[in-house]
Amino acid sequence: MPPCVLLAGFSCSCQTHFSSKQGTYPRAFGLGLYTRLNKAFFPFADSPGVRFSSCTPKVCIVGSGPAGFYTAQHLLKTHQNVHVDIYERLPVPFGLVRFGVAPDHPEVKNVINTFTQTAKHSRCRFYGNVNVGKDVSVGELKQAYHAVVLSYGAEGNRSMGVPGEGLAGVYSAKDFVGWYNGHPSCRELNPDLNCETAVILGQGNVALDVARVLLSPIDILKKTDITQPALEALVRSQIRRVLIVGRRGPVQVACTIKELREMVNLPGTKSEMVEADFDGVTEALKDLPRPRKRLTELLLKTALDTPGDKEQQRRHQASRTWGFRFFRSPSEVLADADGNKTVGIRLAVTRLEGSGEGARAVLTGEVEDVTCGLVISSIGYKSHPIDPSVPFDTRRAVIPNTMGRVKQATGLYCSGWLKTGPTGVIATTMNNSFDTARSLVEDMESEALDLSSVKTGSEVISALLEERGVKSVSFSDWEKIDSVEMSRGEASGKPREKILTVEEMIQVART
Structure with a gap:
């Protein structure tokens, strides 16, 4: 038998393979299809020693504030194959770093430089102007990704x-x-x-x-x-x-x-x-x-x-x-x-x-x-629930979790204030988010998180959004907004003059 065989009429939908004593073979359209056809095509696969390796892990993060970006940063650093997509309700990233840090504390905002490096990583994509819970459901994200990390913070008032x-x-x-x-x-x-x-x-x-x-x-x-x-x-x-x-x-x-x-x-x-x-x-x-x-x-x-x-x-x-x-x-x-x-x-x-x-x-x-x-x-x-399918502790206004793993919801994680409540400074959020990322990587390595099936990630979500008339904003689109804000600020002797409406943000991004 040759070292790599494809089922007739099918193409390999990911670059992963299963291994056995007889050789290495591509997994056609994921484990599910193979399971239905393995008796006819690979009768040796039930024997001891057969091992299926994982598909490329695809993770989406909801929220592009410090918690979201720190989670993404740690995932990309510690797992060499993971792909991360970040979804943000507004057309602009960075959450409370942009909207919460005092204007006379510019040094605190320097962390944006690190977040920008993460957003430009070859295995990371940013999708702004996407309201998870409205434009797309958490359930749809879970279908499209191996793991979903909720990091949308605390947008409510006590x-x-x-x-x-x-x-x-x-x-x-x-x-x-x-x-x-x-x-x-x-x-x-x-x-x-x-x-x-x-x-x-x-x-x-x-x-x-x-x-x-x-x-x-x-x-x-x-x-x-x-x-x-x-x-x-x-x-x-x-x-x-x-x-x-x-x-x-x-x-x-x-x-x-x-x-x-x-x-x-x-x-x-x-x-x-x-x-x-x-x-x-x-x-x-x-x-x-x-x-x-x-x-x-x-x-x-x-x-x-x-x-x-x-x-x-x-x-x-x-x-x-x-x-x-x-x-x-x-x-x-x-x-x-x-x-x-x-x-x-x-x-x-x-x-x-x-x-x-x-x-x-x-x-x-x-x-x-x-x-x-x-x-x-x-x-x-105070955090608010995002989707009826996601567990939520209304008294504490957090998602019930253990080290970032959402309780009774395999494949669902949380980080930041949604995980702990609104406490600490940006460094606190960094450590909190790294802990969640570590939990996720541990689950990948221990197979507690199922990576056996191929996930289409942003491909299917982008198609859904387009069908629903939602135009997402990419990170390069954000850089157009950033450039205009910096130019307007320079004209008035300020570091930046922010665009104040979503409509104008999108208009600049589309220019």
Whole structure:
């Protein structure tokens, strides 16, 4: 028998073969067809020693933010044959790196260079403007690929659950950040900044980003990629005071020292703290781990230390103030006489039970009203289910999984915030995504993931999308958008001027 035989009338649909003691033979149209015909054509195949090797593994990733790209990067690096297709709802890639990172943090966006290398890899393809769950189902992706990785992040807002949160002047941090970063869905936000005081609920890095953008000198912002409509609104802004509210104390504050230091050193501003909020904190320092200790020491210094002459002069010249308010939890947003617009917020006073990271805030029964015209809720993002066929934990707003393997759904994986909830920074997401990629590769190698059948991948999905009138955007199309944005930014002295509508993005991509 010759070393390679094809069944008459058939062609080999992949470059894989099965092996036996008698030789190596191509698998015609996958294992299923061979199984039906093997008795007639390869009677020796049932004997001991026959082994089928795998088809080229085809994986699709849903979402092109950090989780999606890091998952793709690790798969391509650790498996020499895998092909990866990345599907993204918007015509532009990079998710929260583009739409979530503060405009005055360009160094954080340098990771885009690494993601671009991944997107241009010979075994990777990007398909933008494809809404999985609407344009194509997860079930259809599972039919077309050996594995599907869901990495579409957390696009929803956590509700405060208090009266008045629907009033004009109340925004989620996700939407507010999306507004000044050019997310198409937030283009019409148009927040009213014609008030003196803004209150931000939450004390994480996103809350500090928002506070910094609200208070930054315009000369700083106009050199960033902040959108022109947001820049113009901030030029007209009357906000001079920002309070950053948290239900626990200084020892539990959720921001990192880098973001806190930026607030402390923000030109034209000074801090405004409540000294009583720091009672007992100095004594607690000795028991804190080093990163938390350094952060708390900076808080204490900012709040309690007598400033030197230079700092005293800087504070004297400051026209804007910011400050943390600890041991406070929102209980109601207060409306004007017409019941339409925000004029203040009622904060319930809390106290801590327990200590350290595990301390829990409990209500004391006291309340405090703060006059303000803008309330921004920065209490967390939330994932939404994408498809009825995908398991989803509605309480935790994550996909139930074990090391990225979706429970009771072979061939389905998840990474990023969809896997863990909205925690950590980009480096956290990187490690989280690498773990998912490792799980997937382990399943390929152990044969827990079935690679025996040929999968058509993007060929069949592209045909489905074309049939449904969906025009996908390739990575080279994105580079046209990128080039136009960079040119527009250069013309106004900025690194980039983002295109703000999906329609214009697609128009530029098609040019």
